[in-house]
Amino acid sequence: MKSVAKKFKGLSDKAIAWIFIAPTLILLLAINIYPLIYAIRMSFTNFYANKIGREVKFVGLKNYKKILGKEEIWEKMQITAHFVCWTLVIQALIGLGLALLLNKKFKGNELLTTLIVLPMMLSPAVVGVFWTYLYNPQVGLFNYVVNFFYDFGIFDMIGSSTLAPWSIVIVDTWMWTPFTMLICLAGLRSIPNYLYEAAEVDRASKWQQFIHITLPSVLPFLLLALLFRGIENFKMFDLVAELTSGGPGSATELASINLKREAFEKWKTGYSSAFAVILFVTIFGFGNVYVKVMNKIKDR
Amino acid sequence: MMDTSRSPSEASGFSRKLAATIIIVYMVVTLIPISWMVATSFKSVDSAISYPPEVFFEPSLEGYVNLFTNRSRQPKDYLDSLPPPDTWYEELVRSREMVITGPSKFLPRYSNSLIIGFGATFFSVFLGSLAAYALSRFKVPLKDDLLFFILSTRMFPPIAVAVPIFIMYRKLGLGDTHVGMIILYTVVNLSLSVWLLKGFMDEIPREYEEAAMIDGYSRMQAFFKVVLPQATTGIAATAIFCMIFSWNEYAFAVLLTQFNAQTAPPFIPTIIGEGGLDWPAIGAGTTLFLIPVMIFTVVLRKHLLRGITFGAVRK
Numbered sequence: 001m002k003s004v005a006k007k008f009k010g011l012s013d014k015a016i017a018w019i020f021i022a023p024t025l026i027l028l029l030a031i032n033i034y035p036l037i038y039a040i041r042m043s044f045t046n047f048y049a050n051k052i053g054r055e056v057k058f059v060g061l062k063n064y065k066k067i068l069g070k071e072e073i074w075e076k077m078q079i080t081a082h083f084v085c086w087t088l089v090i091q092a093l094i095g096l097g098l099a100l101l102l103n104k105k106f107k108g109n110e111l112l113t114t115l116i117v118l119p120m121m122l123s124p125a126v127v128g129v130f131w132t133y134l135y136n137p138q139v140g141l142f143n144y145v146v147n148f149f150y151d152f153g154i155f156d157m158i159g160s161s162t163l164a165p166w167s168i169v170i171v172d173t174w175m176w177t178p179f180t181m182l183i184c185l186a187g188l189r190s191i192p193n194y195l196y197e198a199a200e201v202d203r204a205s206k207w208q209q210f211i212h213i214t215l216p217s218v219l220p221f222l223l224l225a226l227l228f229r230g231i232e233n234f235k236m237f238d239l240v241a242e243l244t245s246g247g248p249g250s251a252t253e254l255a256s257i258n259l260k261r262e263a264f265e266k267w268k269t270g271y272s273s274a275f276a277v278i279l280f281v282t283i284f285g286f287g288n289v290y291v292k293v294m295n296k297i298k299d300r
Numbered sequence: 301m302m303d304t305s306r307s308p309s310e311a312s313g314f315s316r317k318l319a320a321t322i323i324i325v326y327m328v329v330t331l332i333p334i335s336w337m338v339a340t341s342f343k344s345v346d347s348a349i350s351y352p353p354e355v356f357f358e359p360s361l362e363g364y365v366n367l368f369t370n371r372s373r374q375p376k377d378y379l380d381s382l383p384p385p386d387t388w389y390e391e392l393v394r395s396r397e398m399v400i401t402g403p404s405k406f407l408p409r410y411s412n413s414l415i416i417g418f419g420a421t422f423f424s425v426f427l428g429s430l431a432a433y434a435l436s437r438f439k440v441p442l443k444d445d446l447l448f449f450i451l452s453t454r455m456f457p458p459i460a461v462a463v464p465i466f467i468m469y470r471k472l473g474l475g476d477t478h479v480g481m482i483i484l485y486t487v488v489n490l491s492l493s494v495w496l497l498k499g500f501m502d503e504i505p506r507e508y509e510e511a512a513m514i515d516g517y518s519r520m521q522a523f524f525k526v527v528l529p530q531a532t533t534g535i536a537a538t539a540i541f542c543m544i545f546s547w548n549e550y551a552f553a554v555l556l557t558q559f560n561a562q563t564a565p566p567f568i569p570t571i572i573g574e575g576g577l578d579w580p581a582i583g584a585g586t587t588l589f590l591i592p593v594m595i596f597t598v599v600l601r602k603h604l605l606r607g608i609t610f611g612a613v614r615k
Binding site for chain 2: 113
């Protein structure tokens with residue numbers, strides 16, 4: 001009797017599971033996976049999204065060959081690699097350093113953490129805009145402060161092709177160091193106190209404690225933070241689009257900025273789709289290898 | 301050697317003070333750019349482009365007036381022929397030898413940000429909590445793969461899917477519409493909302509619903525009347541994260557919207573005054589745009605870590 005009543009009263013767990021998951025799944029398939037498949041299909045054609053009547057031809061791997069054989073593309077990849085590598089190295093060092101300092105419990109600790117974290121919550125595009133003001137060679141605060149310490153005269157952080165790649169590294173570091181810091185801090189706080197107490201008993205020096213206890217415990221957290229930042233910075237668009245928009249010339253034209261130019265300014269839809277697929281495969285490939293390495297380090 | 305150990309009992313007073321000092325210096329330096337932008341919003345156009353940069357200045361609301369109005373420069377004799385200005389802002393504009401020609405687009409852009417942000421947040425949290433509950437409580441085939449798939453959608457560079465979405469939206473008539481942008485931001489936020497909410501729901505003991513179901517609740521009732529109220533904090537934190545993301549989003553907004561549904565981030569950089577960018581107005585727009593996010597950050601501080609790592613790190 002009871003089971004019959006239950007049946008009438010509600011759906012089975014299995015049905016509920018699918019009813020609950022289906023909308024999410026359908027939306028992701030429609031707005032994420034379908035466009036991706038569409039992009040992959042277009043990458044084998046000579047389609048131009050702005051020429052609607054034009055006949056679309058299947059061109060096989062021509063777009064891919066063209067991209068991989070193009071020196072310009074490798075330049076963009078180098079610019080992207082420069083940006084990703086330097087931001088990761090600097091943010092890892094400063095972020096870990098700040099986390100170690102914050103882990104010493106002093107008064108106002110939580111308030112300071114919240115204030116330090118502020119930059120990373122802001123809109124990257126808007127951050128890009130106001131940094132162009134700070135970087136302005138004539139009136140910018142950044143230049144004034146730098147010249148205060150050493151007189152370089154007038155210098156143009158975003159107008160000079162040697163300085164511009166560093167200008168985006170500086171802003172990204174300013175914005176995202178708190179991210180690494182926050183995650184490292186969580187790692188530090190997860191280390192049980194008895195490890196240090198045991199080390200004290202064994203008369204390990206502070207330095208030895210740092211090398212053998214602190215560092216190995218934080219490392220998985222640091223690596224996780226770098227994974228997130230690496231992926232984000234590899235696809236970096238908004239901040240740089242507003243800060244330098246890839247210029248001067250193409251000194252800061254990261255892969256995504258170049259992709260936007262090809263896709264939405266030159267309207268080379270087929271070609272740019274192939275480039276998008278290559279970027280996606282690269283991120284996915286790097287990400288997978290990285291996660292494998294990370295898990296190995298964790299297991300050790 | 302710097303004292304790097306953790307045990308607080310051992311950390312000497314000096315090393316703690318040194319750490320606090322360095323952190324405070326970093327905090328001050330890191331907040332300078334933001335404070336500078338807020339300060340600039342209260343400068344006059346002339347003061348904003350003076351060198352050396354003015355730390356002390358006479359405050360002016362010119363930036364805010366310029367942000368909300370369109371103006372045009374007029375010859376002196378025309379200005380003299382006009383009746384005296386009715387309001388303080390008209391007076392301010394007149395003193396720059398200009399007249400107000402109408403409201404600027406800032407307000408509509410700002411309200412677009414609000415509409416699209418709230419819409420997308422509501423749907424992604426609603427759909428996300430359903431999916432999260434199912435993934436947290438039921439046996440779902442290929443659960444781990446499904447969760448990874450949901451997360452992996454976050455790895456696409458937005459520009460990579462922007463072209464197909466652009467074409468798709470053009471065909472469906474969703475291009476440059478609020479509905480189109482709400483759907484898009486909902487989907488982009490879904491991965492975050494499912495992952496975060498699953499974590500929060502995993503923490504609610506199953507015994508609660510089981511007890512409710514023994515008392516005669518159906519599964520659905522148990523979900524809505526027992527689990528959801530228990531997860532309020534998690535849902536609120538997730539909602540704020542989704543809101544911040546939609547609020548800050550730029551790539552899709554700049555590529556897919558133009559006139560009707562454009563949000564504030566692509567608009568703020570286009571605020572142009574005479575002879576270049578109008579820095580006080582940009583400062584004003586930036587300040588008004590950033591204030592909500594700063595408040596949210598303070599509200600969220602306990603869940604920040606969880607949100608930024610998709611629930612991978614919990615405190």
